[in-house]
Ligand SMILES: C[C@@]1(CC(=O)O)C2=NC(=C\c3[nH]c(c(CCC(=O)O)c3CC(=O)O)Cc3[nH]c(c(CC(=O)O)c3CCC(=O)O)/C=C3\N/C(=C\2)[C@@H](CCC(=O)O)[C@]3(C)CC(=O)O)/[C@H]1CCC(=O)O
């Protein structure tokens with residue numbers, strides 16, 4: 001069955017990662033781009049994880065000991081990535097009892113959410129999932145899509161976003177607004193950017209055309 005891609009704001013949310021090995025580190029690195037507060041519980045962490053912790057400015061912290069059930073308190077979501085499969089399964093059960101979303105490294109039956117292959121550029125995120133059936137295929141699609149997506153779209157999305165209020169204030173017609181945003185997007189992609197002056201001119205022109 002295909003999985004539905006809810007896009008969730010996890011900035012400032014509490015994330016617990018049990019384990020500090022290769023998988024834990026990969027998941028922490030992926031998540032850090034989206035601003036959660038991550039706590040790693042593990043008696044040992046890799047040198048790469050240690051570096052991430054040091055450079056995170058307090059967003060990634062480490063409890064240097066074995067996982068305890070009480071670590072789940074106040075957590076918004078959990079990753080179980082220890083080398084103890086029985087413990088990972090137990091963490092999944094505890095999380096489900098508490099209705100905390102949980103991911104168990106590479107064991108889909110124990111996950112209430114799974115990770116997509118991701119392409120990120122500023123506020124734009126492309127997430128690819130095969131519903132768990134072929135992660136290598138998700139990876140392949142990611143590489144193909146990366147080649148196809150123009151560079152700098154995150155900056156453009158940010159720019160276009162900053163004109164939304166101006167367009168909403170000045171243009172009543174839903175139809176004209178849509179036409180403005182579509183033109184801005186097409187021109188923005190062609191030029192690599194779209195300035196406020198261009199946006200203002202476009203609004204005037206579209207309004208004049210509409211009034212004809
Ligand atoms: C997206 C990505 C994110 C990440 O994990 O970082 C991810 N797997 C990635 C790659 C990858 N993983 C594996 C291979 C080797 C080839 C292969 O086996 O196919 C490759 C390919 C490669 O490395 O090129 C091994 C593997 N993975 C899972 C199993 C268990 C099983 O299939 O039962 C096994 C076998 C374990 C074993 O060896 O026994 C399961 C899961 N892996 C998922 C995510 C979730 C479903 C995603 C979906 O819907 O497609 C899910 C369900 C759980 C989860 O959320 O972790 C990342 C994309 C990389 C990228 O971004 O480029």
Ligand SMILES: NC(=O)c1ccc[n+]([C@@H]2O[C@H](COP(=O)([O-])OP(=O)(O)OC[C@H]3O[C@@H](n4cnc5c(N)ncnc54)[C@H](O)[C@@H]3O)[C@@H](O)[C@H]2O)c1
Nearest residue numbers: 019020021022023024041042044066067081082083105106
């Ligand atoms: N690395 C991979 O590509 C891969 C592929 C498939 C499956 N897996 C599975 O994912 C899980 C993690 O893999 P990994 O490669 O990161 O392992 P790893 O050995 O690199 O790391 C395991 C981590 O778990 C910690 N740990 C052990 N017992 C703990 C406890 N009681 N409480 C808290 N932390 C504890 C260890 O200190 C270590 O930091 C394993 O179950 C593994 O079988 C990994």
